[in-house]
Amino acid sequence: MRVPLSWLREYVDLPEAENGRGVAARLIDAGFEVEAVEQLGADIKGPLVVGQVLAIEELEGFKKPIRYCQVNVGSANGSGEPQNIVCGARNFAVGDKVVVILPGGVLPGNFEIAARKTYGKVSEGMICSARELGLGDDHDGIIVLPPEYEPGTDAVELLQMVDEILDIDVTPDRGYCMSLRGLAREVATAYGLPLRDPALLDVTPPNGAGPQVRISDAVQADGCDLFVARAVVGLDPAARTPIWMQRRIQKAGMRPVSLIVDVANYVMLEIGQPLHTYDRGRVSGAIGVRRAEPDEVVTTLDGAKRKLVGGRDLVITDDSGPIGLAGVMGGGSTEIGPESTDVVIEAAHFDPPSISRTARRLKLPSEAAKRFERGTDPAAAAAAAQRAVDLLQLLGGETALVEAGVTEVGGVRPLAPITMPADHPDRVAGVTYGRETVVRRLQEVGCAVSGSDVLTVVPPSWRPDLVEVNDLAEEVLRLEGYDRIPSTMPHLPPGTGLTAGQRARRRTGRALAGAGFVEAPSFPFLDASVFDALGLDADDERRRTVDLVNPLNADEASMRTTLLPGLLAALRRNVGRGTHDVALFENGLVFVRREGQAPAAPRLAVDRRPTDEELASLEAALPAQPRHVAVVLAGQFGPAGWWGEGREASWADAVQAARVVADAVGVELVPRQASYAPWHPGRCAELRLGGPDGRVVGHAGELHPRVVKALELPERTSAMELDFDALVRAAEASDAVQAGRISSYPVATQDVALVVDAAVPAGEVEAALRDGAGELLESLRLFDVFEGEQIGAGKKSLAYALRFRAPDRTLTADDASAARDAAVAAASTRVGAVLRG
Incomplete structure (x- = not known):
């Protein structure tokens, strides 16, 4: 999650001198992973101003179209005279307002601007694109500003180019931090400051007069328990997203598209509730939510046809069939287009596992899916819809009107209360916090707390991850600071060594x-x-x-x-x-699957030792x-x-x-x-x-x-x-290993070559020789194998070196020869070996 510090300050009154690194340090202390603090605009130097194009001369004779422009930059150049600038872009016309950097300025990448002669003309600056300013990857054309800005206005301030961005890796259990609202709450707690919650709005209550919505009973039970629908009509198709909103969306890592889409994305980033917008003229009948039918197909916004899994994938429908993948991506049939004037806004709460399965299977990790699979705040759905319609009415032109009808199907299910001894966090951490500290920290999280020695805690709607006492204890520990927990070495019993x-x-x-x-x-x-x-x-x-x-x-x-x-x-x-x-x-x-192996391992409780029966069932589910x-x-x-x-x-x-x-x-x-x-x-x-x-x-x-x-x-x-x-x-x-006896007497070596059938294994010949040679044999080594006409077809010759030694005397030649002959005799009897002449 990318969080602009300037946007964060809108909800928390941070000290003026506080910078991004200071905020990052507080968040790290609270258990968050801040991957980077990015400094925007640090390498930009002005003058960077708004300019108005007065005249355009087309230069011919070059390989690509070139334009020689006269641009009014007000008094920014010190003379008030127009600047003459050579530009290759063609997406602007006379009278348009553009962004101009004058000689002496520096663009990102240490690109210095100076007056220079090019294409036969002197260019006194540059008309800038978004990529050249580091505002995005759009390099198709230069930035065209709304007409209300005066030439010479400081574009650095206008485009909010100087800022700090905190890049935070949000863990799956903290879905509420996939929004400015959630992270602002953590920052406010870390600094001990009040929070201006963007979801605290005057919300029009549901009245049943809004867009028609149908949710099947089965889906409402385990797929979509809340669906809010609002409508805005009369939007001006020419209305543009204001620069301040575009820049916030860009800084958060997304791309501005159009006013309607940008408002939905802005509210999602602000409150954490993903919204979806439908062109009302393209919706046929009531909007529905159900499970997909077998082999059903939906065409998503990216133009791809997605085959759905019957009974599993959640889909949004109208009378024509599926019009979107719930919580993942909308459908192309109801897509917002350049001429859209009437809009239906959806704010729903979907089952996280359902969204996660669909998004992973189809490889569609959309911004909405990332939030739904972590768990969104169902209580914020109505506020997010209200915020979106208010912004559209404000920015969508004089004819934009929010319809009075509000549809709300389903409702917010309260989270189960948790009973916890007030000293439980103390016992977990080995630190004495006290009841007052525990209650205060849980209330800062948003919990409702009652009770004295035993607390009854009701988690807030945006914290579905709080389900048992140790979850609550973790909140107290992290907010009080993990660094306050002392380090102690465990007392281990003496070991018995390696097995x-x-x-x-x-x-x-x-x-x-x-x-x-x-x-x-x-x-x-x-x-x-x-x-x-x-x-x-x-x-x-x-x-x-x-x-x-x-x-x-x-x-x-x-x-x-x-x-x-x-x-x-x-x-x-x-x-x-x-x-x-x-x-x-x-x-x-x-890992080998055993006969009769249980299909799945049982889920064991963590508040006690497993019983013998539970351990046996766990063992039965494991493979060999x-x-x-x-x-x-x-x-x-x-x-x-x-x-x-x-x-x-x-x-x-x-x-x-x-x-x-x-x-x-x-x-x-x-x-x-x-x-x-x-x-x-x-x-x-x-x-x-x-x-x-x-x-x-x-x-x-x-x-x-x-x-x-x-x-x-x-x-x-x-x-x-x-x-x-x-x-x-x-x-x-086997028996205990016996150390070999060491003899100081010399060794006697005898070599034998035995002819056996080619099919006889050398190992059997060796075993026979060992058994026949007796105790005097010290070692036996095969040193040659021969097959040829000299020994006959189907035969082979195996040559062995036999080493004999006695522990108490020097062996005579007769002793060694007798032991060798006994070995050959045994091989002859057992494997039919014949001494090779």
Whole structure:
């Protein structure tokens, strides 16, 4: 909300020396966010005056029309002689009054004006447009003033060019501050000064003789509980908005249009009640308010045809059908035009959620909708209509007449009284305010207060946000000053340290970072269509998403069931910006809809602890939220340099990342070949827990080429995802970790090459060797895989390095050979391995 300080002073007698920054400081202390204090006219220097065009000479021979004008500026130039000015605009004629800046003046942007020769003539100043003066973006032509102003009049004062504008970010719960009336009330309270309320008018009471209005009973109950209609006839189409009103509208951030529209906007800015004006000659029959019919369409003022949602959108109608979107935007069929003389004025009170839903769905954040969705003051509707008709009669010409008929359908519903202990704000803040202070502050807000130790408080009509005792306490606290509330540290019991899961997460993060991965947390939202790109089956459990009712982004309305979409999007974004070697990881929650999950969470009370039944119902409405860890990588995983060539990332690096995670948690993973989307069926490993559990806890490998193409990823992108919670549970269930024994005796190394069927997993061969080698085996490493004609079709050779060591002696060659032979024998028995000759 942009608030001109000069306009604010009309309602509050601020000290003359007070400036915008001082007012901003008081509002900040009262809990408002003032984004800026803009200084208008600080960079303008005169003489800037009213001039009258005496003669115009058209200059020919140039690429664009040029005019040489003689302008009477009175005595502003010191001589009284006309000024000769070259101008390219063509929207003025001889006799018009214009704004002229004379040599020596300075326009916004430090643009100095001097007499200079141009187009073969000497130009002694400039005839100004609104943009050149910083009054708006209109640059189509210069400003033409009303004829009553004398040449030489100071245009700086006339156009109110020197002012201060407070730019205030009004929070959704303070809709009353979307007006000068509401903010003036806050300023008056902050300074302890009286308020001249612009809504305190002599309002003509309703008499049923005004424009006809019909509201259905259902809509009057929950959509539009009040509708005031007034009419003004005989308006002069040539009547113009006075400069003072135009300038106030401009300073508030809106654009002057015409007298009728400007009056409606001015009253909305002043009182906070949005108004709508109808050309009475275009309204057919009675004005109505109802819910839209299915597939109904209305053409709004911007010329667009809007398809409405039946039973939800509120529409204004006449006998011809919809003529406007209630509280959002009027319709083109009853639009005020240049020839409009008879006007119907609407001042209504609409249901905030209804207006908000319609405005957001149609992406029409109009000034009216911004106020209605925050909640307007229903008691001010009649006053706003009265103010509008009074202004139109005053400014609309000698024939303008306000009709005596006043229509008011519905009424103002009083807000529910709130009972509050007088010392409740004291207990909330930890400060002793006392009953007198509490009552005074609530009365300054506009509440009616009665009672002694227990207060009965009736909020004012413009404060629908005051619904319970803590709302009232907040008003007392902010008006007394948040800076008066002492800062105290809470007394916390001693902690028990990190949980096993927290320690495991920290170790995992450090291990993956040490392995070359960069942590890249992503938002937990996704577009469910990404599952098609990932190639998931229709019955894949990862498609069982939890969908959001009010998502931050309409394109990402589901909670993630896997970490891969967010990580792959981050990888694609980095590659698109020139980083081709990418290795990312994330450790975060996924959200899986459970069987029998409640459709919605209950709304719990805030004045007591929830019962066990309420907590159980809340838990039942939540999805399962297991923690996963995932990595994605593409490009070179080992960079090239003087030490040699780089190494391209592959499926093996993804599998190794899973081993890094398992080692950090303290469990063993056994990889097996598998087929699981979105991985390549020939380059995918399922990851099982070692030991008797042996269940699948994740997958790793190279992504399917179709997935890579659909998501626009680099070729041979690899990924891994694990159920981290399952790893932690397995680690907690296992025996305590035993420290490895350290032997001072030398190691004995034996190499073996075994020929097995190509389909036999290397992991099974390794397990057999470990079991057969016995306790002397210290480590086992696969260092070569070979397939070729030498070993036969359908076969492969696996070469292992076995390290043997004894804790109490030096092993002999026979000891090492015997352990190796036992290992080979076990592999031969279990997987059919043959020692390669």
